[in-house]
Amino acid sequence: MVDEEKRKDILERLKKGVVEFDEDMVREAAQEALDVGMDALDAIMNGLVAGMEEVGELFDKGEYFVPEVLMCADALYAGLDILKPHVKKEDIKVSGQVVIGVVEGDVHDIGKNLVKMMFEVAGFEVIDLGKDVPLEKFVEESLNTKADIVALSAMMTTTMLGMPKVIEMIREKNPNAKILIGGAPVSKESAEKWGADGWAPDATNAVKEAINMVKGLKKEVMGEE
Amino acid sequence: MNSKERIKRIFSKEKVDRVACFSGMGNVTVEGLKRYDYAFYEIHLDAEKMANAACTSYELYGFECAIAPFDLGIEAEVLGAEMNFYTHKGKEDIVYPTVRKKAIEDPGDLSVPEGITEKGRVPVVLEALDIMQRKVGDDVPVATYILGPYTLAGQIMDLEKLLKMSFKKPDEINALLSSLADFLVELGNIYFDAGIDYLTVREMGAPTDVLSPRMFRNLILPHLKEVFSGIKKPSVLHICGDTNIIVELMWESGATAISVEQKNDVAKTREKLGDEAIIFGNIDPFGTLVQGSPDDIRGAVKAAIDGGVDSVWPGCDIWPAVPKENMIAYVKAVEEFGKRE
Numbered sequence: 408m409v410d411e412e413k414r415k416d417i418l419e420r421l422k423k424g425v426v427e428f429d430e431d432m433v434r435e436a437a438q439e440a441l442d443v444g445m446d447a448l449d450a451i452m453n454g455l456v457a458g459m460e461e462v463g464e465l466f467d468k469g470e471y472f473v474p475e476v477l478m479c480a481d482a483l484y485a486g487l488d489i490l491k492p493h494v495k496k497e498d499i500k501v502s503g504q505v506v507i508g509v510v511e512g513d514v515h516d517i518g519k520n521l522v523k524m525m526f527e528v529a530g531f532e533v534i535d536l537g538k539d540v541p542l543e544k545f546v547e548e549s550l551n552t553k554a555d556i557v558a559l560s561a562m563m564t565t566t567m568l569g570m571p572k573v574i575e576m577i578r579e580k581n582p583n584a585k586i587l588i589g590g591a592p593v594s595k596e597s598a599e600k601w602g603a604d605g606w607a608p609d610a611t612n613a614v615k616e617a618i619n620m621v622k623g624l625k626k627e628v629m630g631e632e
Numbered sequence: 633m634n635s636k637e638r639i640k641r642i643f644s645k646e647k648v649d650r651v652a653c654f655s656g657m658g659n660v661t662v663e664g665l666k667r668y669d670y671a672f673y674e675i676h677l678d679a680e681k682m683a684n685a686a687c688t689s690y691e692l693y694g695f696e697c698a699i700a701p702f703d704l705g706i707e708a709e710v711l712g713a714e715m716n717f718y719t720h721k722g723k724e725d726i727v728y729p730t731v732r733k734k735a736i737e738d739p740g741d742l743s744v745p746e747g748i749t750e751k752g753r754v755p756v757v758l759e760a761l762d763i764m765q766r767k768v769g770d771d772v773p774v775a776t777y778i779l780g781p782y783t784l785a786g787q788i789m790d791l792e793k794l795l796k797m798s799f800k801k802p803d804e805i806n807a808l809l810s811s812l813a814d815f816l817v818e819l820g821n822i823y824f825d826a827g828i829d830y831l832t833v834r835e836m837g838a839p840t841d842v843l844s845p846r847m848f849r850n851l852i853l854p855h856l857k858e859v860f861s862g863i864k865k866p867s868v869l870h871i872c873g874d875t876n877i878i879v880e881l882m883w884e885s886g887a888t889a890i891s892v893e894q895k896n897d898v899a900k901t902r903e904k905l906g907d908e909a910i911i912f913g914n915i916d917p918f919g920t921l922v923q924g925s926p927d928d929i930r931g932a933v934k935a936a937i938d939g940g941v942d943s944v945w946p947g948c949d950i951w952p953a954v955p956k957e958n959m960i961a962y963v964k965a966v967e968e969f970g971k972r973e
Contacts (some may be wrong), residue, residue, distance in 0.1 A: 473842045474795040474807065481796075495851065512727040518827060540803055564918040565728055565951060592918065 409445045417445060418610035421454025421486055426461050430485040437489040447493035455486045456528060472516065480524055487528060494530070503555035506548045508536030510569040515562035518590060522558060531556070542569050546576040551586055557581075561590040571601040578602065635696035635772045636829070638734050642942055643830060643866035643888055645910065651943045651970035653963050654697040656777055656832025656912075658949035660837035662726070663956050664688025669722045672952065676703050679695070679756045683763035690772050690951070692821025693959040698767075698774045700760045701753070702949070703729040704834070705777055707819065708787040709752035711735045711744065714831060726952045735788040739797065739808035742788070744815045749822055765827055773829035778820050780835025780869075781812040781855040798843070798851055807853040817862030824864040832868040833859055833887065836948075845881075853881050860886035868912065872948055875914045876900060883909050893947025894932075902940030912945035915962070921946060921954050933965035944970065 417440045424433035433455070440450040462479045465471040469481075505526045509516050516538040526533050534552055536544060549557045559576055561567040570588050578585055587605040588598055598606035633649050641648045665672060670683050675685040682700045689695035697775035705715045710734035717725040736742055741790075745751055749758065757776060764774045779787065784810055786795050798805050820831050834854060840848065860867055869887035871878070874895040882890045893899060898914050903913065913936060915921060920932045934945050944966045 469844075472847070474799040474842045476794050477792055478799065512730060514730045515791070517795075520792070539732075563728075565726060582737075 409443050413443055414445060414449075417443070417450065418454040418457070421450060422458035422461065424486070425455055425458025425479050425482045426465070426476065428482045430482045433482045433486040434489060437486040440490065441493055444453070446495075446498075447490045448495070448498045451487065451490050451494070451528060455483045455490075459483055463520060476521070477517065480521060483524065483528070491527075503531055504534060504552050505531045505556040506534045506536065506545065506552060506554040507558040507560075508540040508545060509538035509560045509562075510545075510566050511539055511541050511571065512569065513561050513563055513566035513590075514538045515590075516560070518562065519558075519560040522587075522589065526556075526558075529583075542573045542576070542597075543574045546580060547551050549577055549581050554581075554584055556585045556587060558587040560588075561593065563590075564592040567592045567597070574603060575628070634770075635690075635741070636770065638945070639696065639773050640829070643910065645908075645942075648972055650972055651937060651941065651946050651966060652696045653966035653970075654695065654773070655945050655950065656697075656775060656830065656870060657699060657834065657944070658683045658702040659689045659695055659697075660702055661689060661692070661950065661954055661956075662882075662952045663692055663950065663959075665723075667692070669723075669957070671721065672726050673717045673719045673721060673729075676717055676729055677719075677753070679759035680763060682756060682760040683767065686760065686764055689766045689959070690768055693958075694963050695770050695959070696963075698769075700763045700764060700776060701757050704779060704783075704787065705729050705731060706753055706757060707784050707816065708735060710748055710754060710819075711784075711788050711815070713788050731787055734790060735790070736943065737918060738806045739785075739789070742808060742811055744811065745946060748815075750817060754819070754822070755848055758822070761769065761823070761826050761828060761896060775828045775830050775832065776823050777832040777834050778816050778823075778859075779872075780833050780852070780871075781809040781816060781859065784812050784816065785809060795842075798847065802851060805851065806854075808853070810858065811961050812925075813855045813858035813862070814857050820859070820863035820867075830866040830868060830888070831863060832870055832891070833863075834870050835873040836870070839871060840875065840878055841873050845877050848878050849881055853885060856885040856887075857915060879904055882905050889942065892944050895947075898936060898939035898941055910942045911940065912943050913941050915941075915944060915946045917946040917948045917951050921958055921962060922951050924958065926957055929958055929961045930965045930969075933962065934969045935971045937966075 417436050418438035419433055466476055507523055508518050523533050523535055559570055559573055574586055585604040588603045593606055638648050639652050645907055664685055665730035667688055670681055675681045676869040686698045686700040708731055709715055713731045714733040715729050717729045723729055747755055805839050866888035868889045868891050869882050869885050872893045875892050876896055879901045883905050889912055891912040892914050894914050894916035896914050920928055934943055
């Protein structure tokens with residue numbers, strides 16, 4: 408059993424390292440967590456993810472902008488690479504496959520990459536189709552992998568209109584998959600109209616939404632209220 | 633007073649009969665494409681098709697300008713990026729060209745070729761501008777656009793890397809943006825020499841919801857100033873997104889006029905910048921022009937004019953799928969609400 412004071416110290420450094428985008432600090436703290444026998448999932452959720460939550464708040468307040476969030480995400484990944492292999496399989500309460508990609512005609516993938524990070528943190532297996540993905544490819548891959556979730560991103564109004572076509576095609580062939588859509592021009596109304604299961608409100612909100620989803624999943628993973 | 637004369641006067645703050653309904657960005661519509669039976673991808677690659685398509689919104693609706701090209705890849709291609717034109721798409725599909733392969737890995741890799749009038753699709757655009765001037769140039773202004781240095785940087789190198797380096801290695805990014813500004817000045821003046829009536833600089837890669845106002849001031853603005861001091865006039869700076877907190881800086885860039893989108897409160901912008909400033913905006917090209925009713929459009933046009941715009945501009949390219957009746961209502965509303973004493 409790890410000393411509670413030590414645990415708190417390591418979590419604090421993981422969190423701080425993410426918020427201050429200090430990859431070295433995160434790596435050291437993550438290694439120490441393993442060395443002292445701390446639970447890897449505890450370190451991820453209450454250290455790295457807690458840091459990302461704070462990043463989300465700074466972003467909301469207009470203190471952090473996209474470049475800062477991207478650097479924080481790098482710091483989170485630095486810790487995740489070290490910790491993830493040590494997470495006990497039985498600890499992961501969510502599981503499944505996610506197919507994710509940016510729809511054809513659109514090459515903006517920053518929002519998608521942050522959402523992908525969130526899924527990886529939560530223990531999903533992510534199949535990343537990349538950007539500028541032909542609409543049919545989403546359907547094909549969702550069938551090939553029996554994906555539980557298909558996540559579509561579009562940053563431009565012009566490419567967003569590919570989304571209802573993909574949703575329709577997936578519903579026809581893989582009716583159990585949950586479909587999430589996100590990106591700059593996507594509205595709640597469109598998401599409802601097209602029958603998506605979830606949506607991320609707008610442009611940089613893909614960032615915010617990714618963090619919010621991490622929060623939600625954290626609760627689920629850790630069994631918190 | 634015809635459109636060409638009206639817009640010339642608007643750029644020099646002279647008295648006009650009414651505000652104009654024009655743009656500095658793409659405005660081809662599906663109706664325009666139908667007129668020539670063109671697929672969308674064709675009009676990016678052939679000078680005559682580009683020119684014909686560029687004149688259709690004037691010819692069909694009386695929209696008061698002709699603008700080519702329609703995509704944002706001209707500069708990136710010259711600098712070595714590879715484009716995807718989606719030439720496998722059918723006539724009903726509107727997919728804008730995108731960069732398939734970036735031109736550089738690191739900021740230091742940039743090399744600007746000699747003789748850019750001959751490079752990439754610059755010859756196509758120049759020929760199209762020439763055809764457009766002969767076709768409609770007596771009636772409406774003929775114009776084109778270039779990207780701002782930061783937006784262009786995002787087209788030629790990995791955007792995520794650019795954003796992070798802007799923070800971690802601003803010196804390297806500053807050097808890149810200066811070289812790009814020089815290149816853009818050269819290209820912009822080639823367009824002016826080809827006879828365009830004004831040039832729009834699209835720096836939409838730097839909206840304030842992505843970068844902090846501080847970064848805009850330190851990293852973006854200096855290079856916009858380089859561009860605007862180097863290119864001929866009249867020039868317009870267009871930035872999309874929420875520009876309320878940077879409008880003073882936009883005006884400080886040295887552009888003849890600034891263009892803002894629907895997230896900008898133009899009445900406040902007018903109040904901040906005073907009567908001197910030339911402000912264009914701010915009609916939502918999708919929410920209002922495509923999805924709205926003719927009444928919504930009338931309301932938006934009236935609000936923009938009441939807010940104090942010198943001309944009504946859409947907040948971005950007009951989306952090709954805009955319904956015919958909406959374009960008619962749009963141009964009519966500007967004529968009706970834009971009358972000046």
